[in-house]
Structure formats: C-alpha cells, structure tokens
Amino acid sequence: MKKLITLWAAALVVLAPLCAKSANDARKQAKAAERTLKKDGFKPYELGAVTTNLEKYFQKVDAGCTPILGTSGPCITENLAKVTALANAANEYAIMQGGDVRGRLISVGSNLSGQQMDNLIASFERLIEKNIRGELVPCASFYKERGGMYQVRVYCIVDEDAAARARRHAMETALEEQALAEEYGSLVSDWISEGFDKASNRSE
Numbered sequence: 001m002k003k004l005i006t007l008w009a010a011a012l013v014v015l016a017p018l019c020a021k022s023a024n025d026a027r028k029q030a031k032a033a034e035r036t037l038k039k040d041g042f043k044p045y046e047l048g049a050v051t052t053n054l055e056k057y058f059q060k061v062d063a064g065c066t067p068i069l070g071t072s073g074p075c076i077t078e079n080l081a082k083v084t085a086l087a088n089a090a091n092e093y094a095i096m097q098g099g100d101v102r103g104r105l106i107s108v109g110s111n112l113s114g115q116q117m118d119n120l121i122a123s124f125e126r127l128i129e130k131n132i133r134g135e136l137v138p139c140a141s142f143y144k145e146r147g148g149m150y151q152v153r154v155y156c157i158v159d160e161d162a163a164a165r166a167r168r169h170a171m172e173t174a175l176e177e178q179a180l181a182e183e184y185g186s187l188v189s190d191w192i193s194e195g196f197d198k199a200s201n202r203s204e
Contacts, residue, residue, distance in 0.1 A: 044140070068093050069089065075151070
C-alpha cells in the first residue's frame with residue numbers, strides 16, 4: 001500500500017508541471033484572442049469573464065478536441081449571423097478534411113482518375129459538412145453590430161472520436177455514391193483512416 005501511494009505521489013509530481021504548463025498556455029491563448037476580439041469590436045454573448053470562457057475552449061483544444069472557428073459576414077439579424085457562422089464552421093471543416101483526403105490519395109498513388117478523385121472529394125466534403133454539424137459544440141460566441149448589420153464569431157470544438165466516425169461514414173457513403181465502393185471501398189477507406197490517424201497524431 002505504501003509503495004502504491006509512493007507511485008501515485010511520484011506520478012503527481014511529474015504531471016503537475018505538465019498540467020500547469022497546459023493551463024498557462026491556454027490562458028495566454030485566451031488573452032491573445034480576447035485582445036483581438038476587442039480590437040475588432042466584438043462583444044461576448046455568454047455571461048462571465050471572456051478570458052475564462054476562451055480559456056476553457058483552449059483547454060479542450062489542448063486536450064485533443066478539434067478547433068473550428070465559425071464566422072459570418074454582415075447579416076440583417078443576430079440569429080441569422082449566428083446560424084451563418086455555424087454553417088461556415090462546418091463548411092471550413094469539410095474543406096480542410098477534403099484537402100487531407102486529396103493529399104492522402106495523391107501520396108499513395110491511387111488509381112483514381114482526376115475526375116473520379118474530384119467527384120469523390122466533392123461528395124465527401126458535402127457529406128462531412130452535413131454530418132459534422134451535429135457534432136459542433138460552440139464554446140464561446142461573439143458579435144458586433146454596425147449600421148444595423150451583425151457579424152458573429154463562434155469558437156467551436158469537435159470531439160475527435162465523433163469526428164472520426166463522421167469522416168469514415170462520409171467516405172463510405174461518398175464511395176457508394178460514386179460507384180467506387182466495390183472496387184476501391186476497403187482500400188481507400190483504410191488509406192483515409194491511416195492518413196487521418198497520422199494527422200491526428202501530428203497535431204497532438
């Protein structure tokens with residue numbers, strides 16, 4: 001029992017500085033983001049200190065969640081601006097993941113023609129945009145009003161496990177839509193999964 005307590009104590013000694021560093025990094029990122037928001041004229045939707053809300057967001061990002069910033073151009077209502085910002089966040093994520101898929105397919109020298117690849121990626125991006133909307137978690141939202149028009153910025157996260165499921169489902173459906181599932185389904189799906197895993201590991 002004493003040995004177990006000693007091991008736990010040793011682990012805490014090692015982990016404490018790492019946790020403190022992560023918290024400090026999140027606080028610095030939060031303060032930098034807050035300065036930018038204030039400079040650009042944005043105000044918070046949520047109650048509480050802006051730095052605290054942003055710090056929680058960056059802590060979740062440091063813990064492995066995928067960050068996505070949704071923005072809107074000038075809209076005639078606050079609600080429309082917020083809806084647009086969330087839609088744009090999903091679209092940004094889809095474009096980012098589509099680029100990863102293209103890079104992966106090119107790097108492994110797939111036998112897909114240029115048109116097949118373009119069609120597959122277009123289907124994948126459309127599907128992942130639709131699937132990921134339900135997984136977006138807004139952590140902090142900001143708005144500004146000028147001349148009766150509203151702009152919004154929404155700091156969102158996506159749980160990586162949920163994102164991985166959405167990516168695989170989107171790819172499997174895209175292969176079926178493009179009549180490539182029988183010939184390439186298993187191989188391409190494995191290629192994509194391996195590429196996503198490597199990308200996720202690099203971001204950690």
